[in-house]
Amino acid sequence: MNFLVYIEHRGGELKKASLEVLGEARRLASDGDKVTALVVGHSVTEIVSAVSTAGADTILVADQEILGTAAADTIATVVTQAIADQDSSVALFACTVAGREISAMVAADHGTCVAADCTAIARDGDTIAVERPVFAGKAVLAADIVSYPGVVSVRPNYGAPVDSPTAAAEVVAFAPSMEPSKARVVEVKQEQNEAADLTEAEIIVSGGRGMKGPEQFKILEELAGVLGATVGASRAAVDSGWRPHGDQVGQTGKTVSPKLYIACGISGAIQHLAGMSSSRCIVAINKDANAPIFQIANYGIVGDLFEVVPALKSALE
Amino acid sequence: MEVAVCLKRVPDTASKIRVGEDGKTIDTSDVQYIVSPYDEFAIEEAIAIKERQGDTQVTVVTLGDTAAQKELRLALAMGADSGILIKSDSALDANQVARNLAAALEAKSCDLILFGRQSADDGSGQVGPMVARILGMPCVTDVVSVELLDGAVRVEREVEGAREVIESSLPVTLTAQKGLNTPRYASLKGIMQAKKKKIEEVEAQPFDARFPVKSLSPPPARPEGKIVGEGVDAVAELVRLLREEAKVL
Numbered sequence: 161m162n163f164l165v166y167i168e169h170r171g172g173e174l175k176k177a178s179l180e181v182l183g184e185a186r187r188l189a190s191d192g193d194k195v196t197a198l199v200v201g202h203s204v205t206e207i208v209s210a211v212s213t214a215g216a217d218t219i220l221v222a223d224q225e226i227l228g229t230a231a232a233d234t235i236a237t238v239v240t241q242a243i244a245d246q247d248s249s250v251a252l253f254a255c256t257v258a259g260r261e262i263s264a265m266v267a268a269d270h271g272t273c274v275a276a277d278c279t280a281i282a283r284d285g286d287t288i289a290v291e292r293p294v295f296a297g298k299a300v301l302a303a304d305i306v307s308y309p310g311v312v313s314v315r316p317n318y319g320a321p322v323d324s325p326t327a328a329a330e331v332v333a334f335a336p337s338m339e340p341s342k343a344r345v346v347e348v349k350q351e352q353n354e355a356a357d358l359t360e361a362e363i364i365v366s367g368g369r370g371m372k373g374p375e376q377f378k379i380l381e382e383l384a385g386v387l388g389a390t391v392g393a394s395r396a397a398v399d400s401g402w403r404p405h406g407d408q409v410g411q412t413g414k415t416v417s418p419k420l421y422i423a424c425g426i427s428g429a430i431q432h433l434a435g436m437s438s439s440r441c442i443v444a445i446n447k448d449a450n451a452p453i454f455q456i457a458n459y460g461i462v463g464d465l466f467e468v469v470p471a472l473k474s475a476l477e
Numbered sequence: 478m479e480v481a482v483c484l485k486r487v488p489d490t491a492s493k494i495r496v497g498e499d500g501k502t503i504d505t506s507d508v509q510y511i512v513s514p515y516d517e518f519a520i521e522e523a524i525a526i527k528e529r530q531g532d533t534q535v536t537v538v539t540l541g542d543t544a545a546q547k548e549l550r551l552a553l554a555m556g557a558d559s560g561i562l563i564k565s566d567s568a569l570d571a572n573q574v575a576r577n578l579a580a581a582l583e584a585k586s587c588d589l590i591l592f593g594r595q596s597a598d599d600g601s602g603q604v605g606p607m608v609a610r611i612l613g614m615p616c617v618t619d620v621v622s623v624e625l626l627d628g629a630v631r632v633e634r635e636v637e638g639a640r641e642v643i644e645s646s647l648p649v650t651l652t653a654q655k656g657l658n659t660p661r662y663a664s665l666k667g668i669m670q671a672k673k674k675k676i677e678e679v680e681a682q683p684f685d686a687r688f689p690v691k692s693l694s695p696p697p698a699r700p701e702g703k704i705v706g707e708g709v710d711a712v713a714e715l716v717r718l719l720r721e722e723a724k725v726l
Contacts, residue, residue: 310640
């Protein structure tokens, strides 16, 4: 059973989630199985170096100028050809925006479904079994991959990179045949924000209706600065126009799974809980002792967040 | 222009989800249904394009049982022109849904097909790009702005840590992210007009199931939490617990 991992990168930077998926592929592989990392793009030497000892036996490199600005359909064509070239049984992706899109197209090429956004993958002999949250985490669906080649995407922060560096992978050039793309990326605006994206963040400090207005989010940003955290928001805060849409955590926002989630002035509506209840440790700061957020929090402080948050920041400094 | 919007009837996001007796599907006894929230952004965008461009037909399509007519009617009341219901009494997997949608849309020669970025139930976000692939058109997911050019489209989307600007020729499939627009409410006049609009019904085709559900279960229970204390006096103890007990700092 051979595994192929699509390596995602943007602006010359490797996506951390791809290393997690590569680590999972290595763990699923038995003796004699091959793990291939597929790098697609233009001028990708540094990306290839960055995955050299991250669990792959082979790094397949499709490096062409048009692949530097290619949209998902062209990349999916490359992946589908790489699956055939490497005789892969399972193609794995990080479940990012691009990973979702490309994996779905690859699945369509093979007349199958993506086992999408998996939080667990296990192997029993020749069967790959997966678990994935559905209803935004209100239930967990278990399934076996029944159609091969299988296509799987893994939720960021769920897989783990290899524990220690593996032997340097063999680098092989790959020249897929492609038609000119009908879509292309014309501009990438990197966010100036130093903080990690919410879906990749290890610590999130999130604010809700209890923040009372946009200016007060400054105290959350200061706390986040001390923790190296990313600031999130509840739907109430976003719909009030206090924070941009991209900051929303919950069923109609981002689903997050950091190791620490600090909810400030968030009552804990079911839609919000759905998006963050898979966080490893949840802290709730809320003045209402009966707020539902306390039912899922590991630790709670009942009190005025405008006093508690600055005190927490000082204590951590 | 010919624009299609694919939408899904899903349990209200405020509803509690209980696993049904078969252990594979949810207990639907107390469930209220809605148009999946991201699909509303797709419907709004289609209607806004029709209003701006003129000479545009907006078709809304869903796959589901007869009850899903209600969600199609809502989209018609918002301003879509006609509907297609692909009838299926049983739940189908993403491959089956995508192939049925593609079969229904192929004859329409759409310039633009819109989806929500993901459904509020299954949430895998794959049917949009699959339909695009089957119909041989590009797809851009998670768009937050759409600008129509001559025979092409320029969109922006949010990806992790960046915004991408993507240009594509038409036809193209787009999936809508929150922030694209603010969906309108159906007016009383719209609701009255929607009653006269046509919903075509076709039977779903039996494509092979590729992702059979083995089991559905409640999420793992979270460990019993504790209230550390009240106000700033509890902060020192919280920091100690985070460092020494939870080991997350």
